[in-house]
Amino acid sequence: MTVPSPSPLAYVPFVSVQNMMRLVHSIGIEAFIQELAGYIEEDFRRWSEFDKTPRVASHSRDGVIELMPTADAENYGFKYVNGHPKNMREGYQTVTAFGVLSSVANGYPILLSEMTVLTALRTAATSALMATYLAPEGSRVMAMIGNGAQCEFQALAFRALLGINTLRLYDLDPEATGKARRNLEGQGFEVVTCASGEEAVEGAQIITTCTADKQYATILTDNMVGSGVHINAIGGDCPGKTELHRDILLRSDIFVEYPEQTRIEGEIQQLDPDHPVTELWRVLRGEAQGRVDTRQVTLFDSVGFAIEDFSALRYVHARVRGTPYAEPLDMLADPDDPRDLFGMLERARG
Amino acid sequence: MTVPSPSPLAYVPFVSVQNMMRLVHSIGIEAFIQELAGYIEEDFRRWSEFDKTPRVASHSRDGVIELMPTADAENYGFKYVNGHPKNMREGYQTVTAFGVLSSVANGYPILLSEMTVLTALRTAATSALMATYLAPEGSRVMAMIGNGAQCEFQALAFRALLGINTLRLYDLDPEATGKARRNLEGQGFEVVTCASGEEAVEGAQIITTCTADKQYATILTDNMVGSGVHINAIGGDCPGKTELHRDILLRSDIFVEYPEQTRIEGEIQQLDPDHPVTELWRVLRGEAQGRVDTRQVTLFDSVGFAIEDFSALRYVHARVRGTPYAEPLDMLADPDDPRDLFGMLERARG
Incomplete structure (x- = not known):
């Protein structure tokens, strides 16, 4: 028996680094930054609607790994980001990042995105704004x-x-x-x-x-x-x-x-x-x-700040729709009967 | 000009739900749980080596979305998990989850994994242990x-x-x-x-x-x-x-x-x-x-607790190596010159 295909509910749209760059170029770098600044401005203007937490940092000798979550009534977002100054000397990026946007109503992720390129764009957009x-x-x-x-x-x-x-x-x-x-x-x-x-x-x-x-x-x-x-x-x-x-x-x-x-x-x-x-x-x-x-x-x-990342994820989520720049990722278990996770596992037996 | 391929550093191994189920069956469910319990026991025994934080929860009317991070000197791990009791009535899972394991030394993720199935297995392994x-x-x-x-x-x-x-x-x-x-x-x-x-x-x-x-x-x-x-x-x-x-x-x-x-x-x-x-x-x-x-x-x-998820990610990371159950995901920007993120973006222009 072959493994049955997951249902559409199981898939999370994923924007890879390559696809983020394609998306940016399809819009134009400066237009992308300008539109993104609009999202950041809109979100900062409704400051009181956000659930704000200082970032959660894990420090080590050589750097830090942080999670930056925030949410409004509709969406939850977080970014994972590291900062390792010595990385550059070893051919790695000082900062790499990825992020997730979710639905507050059911907790399901609706976007997974690279955020190394996106963070550079949102930082610049916030500065210029x-x-x-x-x-x-x-x-x-x-x-x-x-x-x-x-x-x-x-x-x-x-x-x-x-x-x-x-x-x-x-x-x-x-x-x-x-x-x-x-x-x-x-x-x-x-x-x-x-x-x-x-x-x-x-x-x-x-x-x-x-x-x-x-x-x-x-x-x-x-x-x-x-x-x-x-x-x-x-x-x-x-x-x-x-x-x-x-x-x-x-x-x-x-x-x-x-x-x-x-x-x-x-x-x-x-x-x-x-x-x-x-x-x-x-x-x-x-x-x-x-x-x-x-x-x-x-x-x-x-x-x-986390809201800038939230705005960036919200913007990418809106802009990537209808483009070929998001791939569906089978990231969420979705059994026919939600109580029957085990049955799903059993039916996947090769 | 076509988009150049990302370097191997840009890729993060991803274990999808389907591949997690294949991995579990290739090992056997009970053997998987038994081995996983061994990892959990090993990690709890070195309790003082872990950076422990209570989970970071974002509560809403219908549920909660949580991030559960922890780290030892070598690895950092976190799990994203939601809990929405009403989901079941709407055909969604009450709990879905995914997680990431990273290298503390450079902050780069080394594994992205579904954790809905994996959480069920680690919860059971912890109980039985x-x-x-x-x-x-x-x-x-x-x-x-x-x-x-x-x-x-x-x-x-x-x-x-x-x-x-x-x-x-x-x-x-x-x-x-x-x-x-x-x-x-x-x-x-x-x-x-x-x-x-x-x-x-x-x-x-x-x-x-x-x-x-x-x-x-x-x-x-x-x-x-x-x-x-x-x-x-x-x-x-x-x-x-x-x-x-x-x-x-x-x-x-x-x-x-x-x-x-x-x-x-x-x-x-x-x-x-x-x-x-x-x-x-x-x-x-x-x-x-x-x-x-x-x-x-x-x-x-x-x-x-976060250490159980850490153990589970560590176990999957060790066990998935050499199997066809992890797909490389282009999640991290990796320019030739780490300072030249913009040059990488420019070279990707279609």
Whole structure:
């Protein structure tokens, strides 16, 4: 007797890395980021509808593995993500991720997706979305300090949402800058390779910091940051990993995703636990102001929050429907009679 | 230009439901349970090596979705599992599950597996393993109250590890009992269908309770339980869901997986938070005694713990190697240069 085929209920649509890349290209990278930013904005605006938990982290000597769950009344989502700074030296990704979106009503997964590529896109979309509220009017030049895996995605997001067309690149490792330069010139940016962080920030209205070492670093010192600048700080995202000098924080207006998490993981781990910060969702709902002054220094202390992943999964779930980019995966047991799991197993006997 | 193939690093072995069933049959159900019980015993014996977290639950009106992570120095594992009692009435499983095993060293997943079938097997393996320490010498007769999806797996585990050959079945729903009877007679058990819980427990040395309704129920009242019996209580496994009358608990010696979790979810949620219980791992290490007296009432208040899932994933990972029962899944982005995620995306342009 052959194994009977599973029923349609047993299948979960799976978006592989290859298919995610095909989906992105079928939509266009910048259009994808722009649409995704719309989903993120929509979800942050209904902040109170979400079941929010700080991520669940398992730390080890070389890194961390995290689960980031959240849910609204209709969907539940979580992301699995690792962070292992030493991986790069061994030919592995520092960060890999995948995620699941489920139906709250019956608990069944409705999407399994790669999220390494998707996380890069959602991080960039969130940064650029916030910058539309925080960056100086008419920003065209962005400094990018740290030219690793996240760099090009940030650049494209800032072009798509703000019109950034000039990039000033600096990385401790010239090879990283060379890689970013080639990729970004290919995308039509004007690219300036800089010999130092100081040089990179010259004339930039936006400064994006995105380095990967797990340590207290000082990518930006106080004297490097003039007035009227927006800082998009991506790399300080776990305990013991920061990029900015404390003095910059003290003269910035600081915007965060979820204070409970950012105070542990973000740049503001350097500050008093009651240092005032503004939550993104309040800005997006119009309950708090973004930039109010041309001389103001604004800082988005980005650590990444579960709702962004939820929005990304929700967006992919909506966009992948009707395309060939999701494969059905036989992931859920679905016996004819739900009480008869054993009977299903017996009937599968070869 | 066609999309380049992902490198071997990008692939995660996936065990589908169909392949899990094939793997189980290739080993034999009872042999599978016996070997799996060995893994569980081994892991519980090194209890202190594990990073233990209570499960992360997202509750909704109709059910719960949970993530159950744990890790030792080498591997990280988690299970996604839902519990939706009303699902059965709509043709869905009450519980579905899948899980992931990863390398702690680099954070990469090394196995994605269905766990609906696997959870039924690990729950049964854990119950029977504990019963080898707690059930009366020479037990041959088991009462089973609640004849749903878990019933047959329990029966096979108790035969494999203890030699149980006679089953006394009772369920509020005679169709469930009919289903279990057919399946279990097919497996060579002597099966007695009973008209009540009272009748089912007559002459049984072991009583397994395994009902599914989410409510405080009283499947067993005090007068039904004589001395010298082992109670294997499976169904009381979330807040507000219990099966045993409190008086039974008060005259039982109670054994639990992880007190922090069981006091919230198990039968002992009915007792004072400092009511004495014995942890399984202490019994398995010989640091605490199991059954010490022929007249003693022992109770395994089973709620399911992350280490059991970890053991199950570890077992499947070891056993599936070299078989055709794992498919490679392109789940992880793996650019040639780990910093060049964007270049990988660009090269995938169709």
